[in-house]
Structures are given as C-alpha cells and as structure tokens.
Amino acid sequence: MATAVKVYGPPMSTAVSRVLSCLLEKDVQFQLINVSMAKGEHKKPDFLKLQPFGQVPAFQDECISLFESRAICRYISEKYPSQGNKGLYGTNPLEKASIDQWLEAEGQSFSPPSAVLVFQLAFAPRMKIKQDEGLIKMNEEKLKKVLDVYEKRLGESRYLSGDEFSLADLSHLPNAQYLMNTDRGELFTSRENVGRWWGEISGRESWKKVVEMQKSPPPPSA
C-alpha cells in the first residue's frame, strides 16, 4: 500500500526531526525521502518546486504539499486527531491556545539563539568552519535568559503549556538534543526544572526513535 505521507529531508536536520517526532507521536505512517544538503539537492529546481525557500523539510499528504516544520506539525495534529497522542495539540481551544503560545515562544525566543549555538558547536566543526566565539557568547547569554523564564514556568507546570506533553515541548527537542551533546548541555542540566523537563521529553519513545534515525545512514534520495 502506498504511503501518502512523505517527508523530504535528512533526519539530522533539526526542522526535519521536528516533523518526524510529530509523525511518530501521532502514529502516522510516512515515507522519508532523503535530500542531500552536502550535494546541494535542496537548492536544485526539483526541490525548489516543493520548497521555494530551499529549506528542509518539505511534506506531502494525499491532498496537500506543505513546508515549515511547525505548520506541518499543526497540520498533522489536525488531520489525524484520533491517532496516537490525541492531546498533542490540545483537546479544547484553551489548551490549544496555550500550546500555540509556547510554540511561538519556542519559535521566536528559544530557536534563534539555540540554532546559532547548534550550528557553531555541532555543525561548524564537522564542516571545518571556524567557530565565532563572539557569536557563541552572545547567543549563550540570550539562551540563558530564555531558559530562566522556562525554569520559572516549569516550576509551576509539568510541561510548558500545562500538565500534558504537547507540540510546544516537542518543538524544543531537535535543537536541545544537539546542545545536550556539547558542553553547553549544562545550560539545561544546571537548571533543576528545565533539567527535569528535558529528561521527561527526551525520554519519550517517539524521540528516541528519531535520535536512532539521525544516527542511521540516510535513506535513498528522490
């Protein structure tokens, strides 16, 4: 049986892994089609038809072609509400609004500084690019301020948006995972509530599967 749901992009990409995590939480079958960024496949005309900004992931379902990982996650949650984790995007409007609030906080406050740190600390060395110490220091300071807000919040609430794991927590997994494998992991572990939260969200079966996928050799390209 052909699987309608397709994800285009390498699992090591933080944005791709965000979508993979969501699909696994929702028990939605999918086909992963690799895009070799090293070979510049994401900037070639065929891929640009799917994602005009030349970024991964791109996504397809039966009647739709989508990009932007957080939009894809919301779509998956709305399209498959009764599969897998039913509360991932809330079960009522107020829960959903709280999830959107923290999903936006992730996108606007957590993601920018953490993405710079992920590139500088995890990817630049592999790509033999010189690290920018000034940029690292500046973004570390920004991230600390964000994690201080999280520390307070997670002292009042088990997960960011409330008592249940949601898309808002899930969205943090990709960048945080990379940082936990560097010495900057202590930014999370030195904060009691953030550390506790990280342990819980990264311990989920769905995320463990994504981490395995990131370690495996890539599937074939399109």
Place this chain on the structure above:
Amino acid sequence: MVLKVYGPTFASTKRVMACLMEKEVEFETVPIDILKGDHKHPQFLQLQPFGVVPVIQDGDYTLFESRAIIRYYAEKYKSQGSDLLGKTIEERGLVEQWLEVEAHNFHPPIYDLVIQILFSSKLGFPADQDVIKESEEKLGKVLDIYDERLSKSKYLAGDFFSLADLSHLPFTHYLTGAMNKDYMIRDRKNVSAWWDDISNRPSVKKLLQLYPYLIFGNVLQV
C-alpha cells in the same frame, strides 16, 4: 469584561488589533511605555514572562505571543467577521505554512531593519550599516519568492485573505512608511498589488485611524 490588549503602539500588538478588527471583536488598550520600563515591571512580567508585548487579558485569561493570540481569536470567532483560517484542513494548513514563513523568513530581516533604521538612535546605539545592508538583501530574496507565489495566488494561502497575509501588515507599514523602503514593495509587481489590496482593507484603515503607529510619542505616517 472587555478584552484588554497591552502595548497598542507597537507593531506586534497591531498584528493582534488588526485580527480583532477583522473579527469584529471589541477591545480596549492598555499603554506600555518601554522607555519608562513598564515591560520590566514585576506586575507586567506576571502576564508576559519574557517582558515583551503584546499580551491580552480576557477576564481572568491571559495569552501572549501575537501569532498565538491571532490564531485563538480567529478560531473563537470563526462565525463572525472575515474568515481568516480557510474552510478545510488543507486550506488551514496553507495558512499555517505562510504564517510560519512570515514568522521565520520575513520577520527576522524586517525586524532588524526596523530596529536599526527607526529605533537605534532612541535606544542609544549607532545604526549598523552592515546589518542594514545584509537584512535588506535577505528581505529582498524573501520578497522575490513572495512575488512568484503571488503571481499564482491572489493571497498567500490561496484565493482568500487570511491570518498569513494579516501577519505582514504591521512591519510592512513601517517599511513603506518612515523607512523610505517603499521600493522594496513597489518594484515587485505582484507583491505591490497584494500590498495595495491588504493595506486598503476597511478594518486596516479603521485601525490606523483609531490607533496610529507611534514611535516614542511621534506619529508614524504609513
């Protein structure tokens, strides 16, 4: 109790106000003076722990992050005012996609331009010409992609005005107003037509009449 919107003079808050006006939802505003440090006040931080605007108060309920607020009210009042979310899950998916594009591809460079050009002297630092040049280039590339998209589609998500288009209003008003970068819109045929359409919507004109843009007390002509 009437809905309260904090920080009405700021661009991100205008995003919320534009949505409320499209949905014909009554609201009142609460001023926030950044120069006086209102946003760092402990009472404000109880509402918005990151110390930024906007935040809304709906009776006992509070919500922050402008794009979370607009999603909530667009859904809550789905049956009144303009429909901003599309009619199907797939249309909603496209709205989410272009709202995420605005948040992650459009917003960062235009925000940097606004801060450097309009706010740097008031905030006490010299404008960084390198950042301005780089941001304008990045924004130009994004607008090129928009121009291509809008050659095939009247609005970003399809043939209907949605949250995705609305989200672009405030900062584009700055761009075409006091920043003298009108050409970035006008030089692109389809972006220009789209901008004429969305900026002349009755609710947008009414919003500007009732709540003009103020930069530290001075009215910004848009």
